[in-house]
Structure formats: structure tokens, C-alpha cells
Amino acid sequence: MLTDNKLIQLDHISKSFGGQLVLDDLDLYIRENEFITLLGPSGCGKTTTLRILGGFETPDQGTVYFDGRDITHLPPNKRPLNTVFQKYALFTHMTIAENIAFGMKIKNKPKTYIQDKIKYALRLVNLDGFEDRMPDSLSGGQQQRIAIARAIVNEPKVLLLDEPLGALDLKLRQDMQYELIRLKNELGITFLYVTHDQEEALTMSDTIVVMNQGYIQQIGTPEKIYNEPENAFVADFIGDSNIISATMIDDYLVEILGARFKSTDAGFGKNKPVDVVIRPEDVELVDPEEGTLQGVVTHVIFKGVHYEMEVMANEHEWLVQSTSMFPVGTKVGIKVDPFNIQTMHKPESEDEEAIGVEE
Amino acid sequence: MKNKKDLLSLPYFIWSAGFIIIPLCMIFFYGFTDRDLHFTFANIASITETENIKALLISILLALIATLICILLAYPLAMIIAGSKLKDSGFMIFVFILPMWMNFLLRTLAWQTLLEKNGVINTILSKLNLPALSIINTPYAIVLGMVYNFLPFMILPIYNALIKIDPNVINAARDLGANSLQTFLYVIFPLSIPGLISGITMVSVPALTTFVISDMLGGGKILLIGNVIEQEFKQANNWHVGSGLSIVLMLFILLAMGLTAKYDKEGGNYF
Amino acid sequence: MRSVAKKAYIVLILLLLYAPIITLVTLSFNASKTRAKWGGFTLKWYGSMFRNDAIMHALYTTLVLAILSALIATLIGTAAAIAMNTMKARFRMYFTAVTNIPMLNADIVTGISLMLLFLAFDAAFGFRTVLLAHITFNIPYVILSVLPKLKQTNRSVYEAALDLGATPVYAFYKVILPDIMPGIISGFFLSFTMSLDDFIITHFSKGPGLDTLSTKIYTEVKKGIKPEMYALSTLMFATVLILVIVVNYIPDADASKKQRSGKIIKE
Numbered sequence: 070m071l072t073d074n075k076l077i078q079l080d081h082i083s084k085s086f087g088g089q090l091v092l093d094d095l096d097l098y099i100r101e102n103e104f105i106t107l108l109g110p111s112g113c114g115k116t117t118t119l120r121i122l123g124g125f126e127t128p129d130q131g132t133v134y135f136d137g138r139d140i141t142h143l144p145p146n147k148r149p150l151n152t153v154f155q156k157y158a159l160f161t162h163m164t165i166a167e168n169i170a171f172g173m174k175i176k177n178k179p180k181t182y183i184q185d186k187i188k189y190a191l192r193l194v195n196l197d198g199f200e201d202r203m204p205d206s207l208s209g210g211q212q213q214r215i216a217i218a219r220a221i222v223n224e225p226k227v228l229l230l231d232e233p234l235g236a237l238d239l240k241l242r243q244d245m246q247y248e249l250i251r252l253k254n255e256l257g258i259t260f261l262y263v264t265h266d267q268e269e270a271l272t273m274s275d276t277i278v279v280m281n282q283g284y285i286q287q288i289g290t291p292e293k294i295y296n297e298p299e300n301a302f303v304a305d306f307i308g309d310s311n312i313i314s315a316t317m318i319d320d321y322l323v324e325i326l327g328a329r330f331k332s333t334d335a336g337f338g339k340n341k342p343v344d345v346v347i348r349p350e351d352v353e354l355v356d357p358e359e360g361t362l363q364g365v366v367t368h369v370i371f372k373g374v375h376y377e378m379e380v381m382a383n384e385h386e387w388l389v390q391s392t393s394m395f396p397v398g399t400k401v402g403i404k405v406d407p408f409n410i411q412t413m414h415k416p417e418s419e420d421e422e423a424i425g426v427e428e
Numbered sequence: 429m430k431n432k433k434d435l436l437s438l439p440y441f442i443w444s445a446g447f448i449i450i451p452l453c454m455i456f457f458y459g460f461t462d463r464d465l466h467f468t469f470a471n472i473a474s475i476t477e478t479e480n481i482k483a484l485l486i487s488i489l490l491a492l493i494a495t496l497i498c499i500l501l502a503y504p505l506a507m508i509i510a511g512s513k514l515k516d517s518g519f520m521i522f523v524f525i526l527p528m529w530m531n532f533l534l535r536t537l538a539w540q541t542l543l544e545k546n547g548v549i550n551t552i553l554s555k556l557n558l559p560a561l562s563i564i565n566t567p568y569a570i571v572l573g574m575v576y577n578f579l580p581f582m583i584l585p586i587y588n589a590l591i592k593i594d595p596n597v598i599n600a601a602r603d604l605g606a607n608s609l610q611t612f613l614y615v616i617f618p619l620s621i622p623g624l625i626s627g628i629t630m631v632s633v634p635a636l637t638t639f640v641i642s643d644m645l646g647g648g649k650i651l652l653i654g655n656v657i658e659q660e661f662k663q664a665n666n667w668h669v670g671s672g673l674s675i676v677l678m679l680f681i682l683l684a685m686g687l688t689a690k691y692d693k694e695g696g697n698y699f
Numbered sequence: 700m701r702s703v704a705k706k707a708y709i710v711l712i713l714l715l716l717y718a719p720i721i722t723l724v725t726l727s728f729n730a731s732k733t734r735a736k737w738g739g740f741t742l743k744w745y746g747s748m749f750r751n752d753a754i755m756h757a758l759y760t761t762l763v764l765a766i767l768s769a770l771i772a773t774l775i776g777t778a779a780a781i782a783m784n785t786m787k788a789r790f791r792m793y794f795t796a797v798t799n800i801p802m803l804n805a806d807i808v809t810g811i812s813l814m815l816l817f818l819a820f821d822a823a824f825g826f827r828t829v830l831l832a833h834i835t836f837n838i839p840y841v842i843l844s845v846l847p848k849l850k851q852t853n854r855s856v857y858e859a860a861l862d863l864g865a866t867p868v869y870a871f872y873k874v875i876l877p878d879i880m881p882g883i884i885s886g887f888f889l890s891f892t893m894s895l896d897d898f899i900i901t902h903f904s905k906g907p908g909l910d911t912l913s914t915k916i917y918t919e920v921k922k923g924i925k926p927e928m929y930a931l932s933t934l935m936f937a938t939v940l941i942l943v944i945v946v947n948y949i950p951d952a953d954a955s956k957k958q959r960s961g962k963i964i965k966e
Contacts, residue, residue: 151604175604175606223605434786436782437779437782440779443834451809505709530935533920537916538719542722640899654805654807657807661811667815678805678808
């Protein structure tokens, strides 16, 4: 399955539009068979990165390698990868079969080969018998599948997907996520996926690349990104979290809002200001005397699987998720397991905050 | 009409009946009657008279040539404008539409001045020691007048069709392996056909039916079907024959529209 | 290399389109009375133009005709478009067809059909018949400008106004009308221009005593154009040019202002 063979390498890529820097000295490699997701808010440079890979933009600086070969200046039609575009970009004047056949006909594949491939691709995306329909007569989800079918019949080594589920409604989006994982496993090729939706990224990816303002903030597995965010941006962007200023008193001991918590982190030095991230589901509400910190419940919302509560403790509003409910006004104690406290360096300047913490 | 809002259309309903439907019926009434108001096909049949059929054929030929030249000139131009940066393209379209704000007759008249034997163009040509151009009062001048007057009608709809194409659709074609030429042939051009069709209609109908351009640039020697009809009404006062010929003209307009629309549908197979 | 070819091509076509305009403007400053030769620079035609009763009268007729016909067409057309937008398909089909007839049909056929109508009713050919004809060919332009704007308006905003207690008429004036105003205005100006520039339909619906600028030019072509006519059209072209630039650039400034304030609210 996933190998260590680096299929694509982006080497010191920079790109600006109209004087505005969109990508700044970006380095990234993509391994064979990887499902890699570029995740970030709009304007973070993720789509530009994908377009540089697809050949629709040329970087101002840097090199793109594919299988060790420099493809930086290769036009899109000569690249061994295919793209699934935002809002599908189907050819509205052609039937579904003609859409799927497009790439193969350009390459002068034999007729029977094309016919077989169309059948195969339509079966793969669960749209048998749609050959003669026109794109306009299909629903958004169906059009998206055709866009995928049109790309994969060309047997690309890498499929680039640019927010492909962005235009679909929630239920369909969730179904399509499973569909994409299945497709990826059946085809055994590399997927590079671009999205601003953290849930999509967490569900599907082998590797997530969190980006902001043209810089990579963190690269890692979904578990690592969620459980061990490297900076406040990543913590805030992925899931809900309590991000609190704290002081690292000593190794394995951190003072949060005046209360001392045990920690598993070390090596920050003594009495160092840090940020800590605590996920709302990791905050335990107990009897006041049992807690490290005492507070009062100020809000309760029922969310289905759990209750979401806000607890005011030492002038900080804690976000807490729990299956048991504490009514508003209840005095509670707050407890956090040491391994659930994620400690991060405090950025020393505004500038560094944007860049993220670089080791 | 149950809806009260529908009543707002009442003035236009009356107006359209009185000034669009009834006048059209009048043409048919006059076209199919003689001076004693007896039913006849003679007015329609008068198109077969040598002079009339000649005028009709020349009109069709010149309109076809003018439309073709308009397509050849306008398509690349629309592509260049649509391909330029968005901010510029609106301004550029404006620059190409602007000449239409000068009076149509004067603009056409100006070509007389330009094309005359001792006109501006020939003065420049002789200064450059080039042979003189003598196309005034020939069909060439009429075609030039048609192209000049109607070119913006071809540029606009093609441009509008081109800028509507999603850039990602073009990217998708490139991504699937098509080179620039293939992308144009299989994707850009087919998607621009609706604009092209309306351009063809907007150019060919006035070109086919004009009598002013032939009057001013043809020196009165070349009669188009528009001239024949105009003379029947304004000089011969023979409204019956004039109406009959107008019916024939409308038939050709319908035929032209039908043909282009049919081509639009048949052109669905791109490989 | 390619961009040079593109620029050359654009310049070539611009030359074709602007050559006659430049010629006319030049002729308006030509001291010689004939078109054939250059007699030196003069402004006298611009002065004598105002003293030429025939030209001034034709200009007056043309302008009154354009304003009146555009105004009436805008009223009738806007009302019709509002009704057409929500009308049952059956009725709408009639109106769509009837709107397309003058747009697609040849002007000469529209012109003679109206001439036949006026003849049949023994109407006196004059200002009134021309006005009726101009309104007729102007209404479709108004409808085609207003209808797309109506389609873009958000119905729920209108319904929200009703929900908040507005009467339908009040809701229309406060909610729908501001939305479709750009369409109405562009419909008016389109009509105004079409009327200003029309020759063919006027030619068939006018009587002998009446002249618009277009019909005056047409008769003068045979007798020889008076240089005052060049001066007048140069002046009109310049006016339109200035108007269009002003109209096009003022909303632009407006839009960027709105965008800026929008940003402020967002932040």
C-alpha cells in the first residue's frame, strides 16, 4: 500500500498574484498511493498549490518534480495527472459518454477500448446506463461522479481533487466521502485532495497538510493533527478547543489560570509562558472538591450525542462536551488528564503567529 | 387572467395587437389581393420576374458574403477581447460599440468620401504609389458597408458566449490531454455556437433586407430586394406587389433562421 | 510575438470602424463646401448650424420623438415585463412571441406593415404616426432589459416585506422597483438611442412635411449634404461619448464605495 517512494516533490515553491504572496517557499512531498489533503481557510494557498501541480499556474520560483522528473513548465495536457474540478466543469455540450471518452479520444485509443472503459468507469461510480444523458440532467452528486469518472479513465498516477464536494449538501457529502475512500482503494492511485472542511480531511486522509497564509502549519496523520496540534492556528482550525495562556512551571507541571495541572510535556524550561490546548471532550466535570479548578456552568446545549456546556472558571469560559448534563448554575470541578493537555510554544511576535511554529 | 398583476400587461396586449399583429396581417391581406381586393397569387409570383429574382439573388449572395466576413473578422476579435484581463475587456467592448452612436446614414455616407475616385483612400494609395481602388458603386462597396455597419452585432454575441465559458471547463480539456487547437475545436468553439448563431441572425437579416446601404454605396445601379420593395411602396405606390415581395422576404428570413437553428442542433456530435 | 499580432489585429479592426467617424469629424471642420477637397480649418459650420432652421427643426423633432417614445415604451414595457414575469406560461408565450417579432423581423417589413395600417385607417401621416411606430419598436427593448432583472430579484425579499406588513403596492415600490431600476433605465436609454438612430421605420411612417435628422440626411444625400450636418453629428457623437463615459464611470465609483462599506461591515 503506502510506500516511502516520493512520487511528487514541491521544492521551494513561491507564487504571488498581483504583488500578493500566495505561496512562500513551500516544500512538500507526496508519496505513492497516499491520500493527502491540503486543508486550510480560503486564501491559504491550497488551491494554488493544486493548480501548480495540475499545470494551470506556473510558480514564480521553485521546482515541481514528478517521479524525479522536472515538470515545472510542462503544459497540463502533457502531465501524467488528472484533475477533478470545483463545480465539476463537465462539457455541457457533450453526453456523459462523450465526456468520459474525451481524454481517451484525444489519445486515439481504439473504439472498443473506449467503450469498455466508459462502462467500467460508470460502474465504478455507480452510474451504469447514464451514457446518453446530458450533464445538465444530472444532480450535483451525479455530475461530481462523472467528473471523477472522466478523470480516472485516463489512468492517472495522481488524481487532484479541488474541493470536489463543496457544492453538495451535507448528507450527500458524507456519502461521497465513503465513495471516495472506496474508489481510492480500488484504483490504488495517489489522491491529492483540497478542502477547507476539517471533517472531510479527518475522515479520508492518510496525511493532512494544514495551510495558512501561504505557509504549511503542520503535516501529519489525522490523529496527530487532531491530538497534537503544533500551534494555536491548527488547534483552532481543527475541531473545537480551549486554547488558554499558561505557564510551564517545570517539566511535567503547568499552571493554567492559577491552578497547577500535571502534564506529560517537558523541555520548555522553567516558568515559561506557553499556550495549552484542551479539547472540550477531554475536560472532565466532577464535584467541586475533586477538581483542580472550580467553576460554574453558564450554558447548556443538547447536541445529540453529547451536551455542550460552558463553564466559567477563574474568569475563563471553558467549552466542555460531556454525555452527562450539569444544569446551569451548578458548581463543578474541572479535571484534565495529563496526556490531554497539549502544550505549545507561545509565538514571540505577530509575524511568527502567521508563519506558525517552525522547528 | 385571475391574477391582478396580469392586468399590467393589458396596455401592451392592446398595443401589440394593434401595432404588431394587425399590421402583419395587413401585409398578408395586401399580398394576396389585387387592386380590386380579389384573392390572387400574382403578387407573390411577381418575385419570378427577371428584375425581382435578380435582386433577390444578389441580396442573398451579398448578405451571405457579408455575414461570412463578419464571422471571420469578429470571432478572432471576440476571442482576443474575451481573453484579455476582465477589467480591460468591458472597456474594449465599449470601444468597438461606440461607432454605432454616430448616425447610421452619415457613417455609411462617410464611406463614399473614403472610397471615391479622388477620395481619402485613393489619395493615400497614390501617395504610396499603389494602384487606385475603384470599388465605389460596385457590389464590393455594398458588402463593405454591410460588414462595417453590422460587425458589432457579430462581435457582441460571440464575446458574450465566450466569456460565459467556465475557465475550469477549458482547464479540464487541457488536463485531459487536449492541446490548444483541440481545446478550441472540441470545447471552446462548440460552446460558443449559440452566440455565433445569434450573431448570424443579427447580421444576415438586416444585410438581406437593406436598401439604404445599396442606395448610398451602390450608386443606385445595384438593386437589392429591399430597394425593389421600397420603390413599390414609395414610388410606384403598388402596395399589393410590395406586400407580396415582403412575404417572400419574410419567408427567406424564416428559412435562414430555421437553417441556422437546425445546424445548431445537428452540430451536437463533436467527434 | 503573439501579443503583437493580437494588438495589430485589434488596431486594424478599430481602423475599419473609426475611419468613417474620423472622416465625418474632419469634414465638420472643413472650410470647403465640397467633401472632395480640404479647404482649411474652420468652425463656421458649428455656428451656421444653429441658424439653419431646417436642421434645427429636424433635431427638435428627433429629440422630442426619442424622449416621448422612450418614455411611453418604458411605461408600457415595464408594466408588461412585471406581468410577464409571474404570468401563466400560456399567456407568457403570446407576449414572448409578440416581443420577438419586431426584434427578429426586418425593419423594412415592420415599416411597411405600419404604413399599411396607417393607410387603412386613413391616419394623417405626421408626427403622431412616427411616434406610434417608434413606441412599437421600442417596447421590446424595454421588456428585454427589464425581464432579466426581474428574474434576478429575490422573491423572498418581496414576501418578507409583505410579512412585515407592507401592502403589495408599497412592497413593490420599496423592494422590487429599486432592484429592477437599472433594467428600466437601460431599457429607456436603449429605446432612446434606437429611436434617435432609426431611419427605415421612420421613412415609411412619416408624412412629407416632417423630417427627423435621419430622413433629412437621406434626402440630402441625393441633393448634397450640407456641412452643418457634419457639425451637428460630430456634436451629437461627442455628447453621447461624454454621457456614456459619465454614466459608465459614476456607477463604478459607486460600486467600489459599496464594496468598501460592505467590507467594513464584515470586519
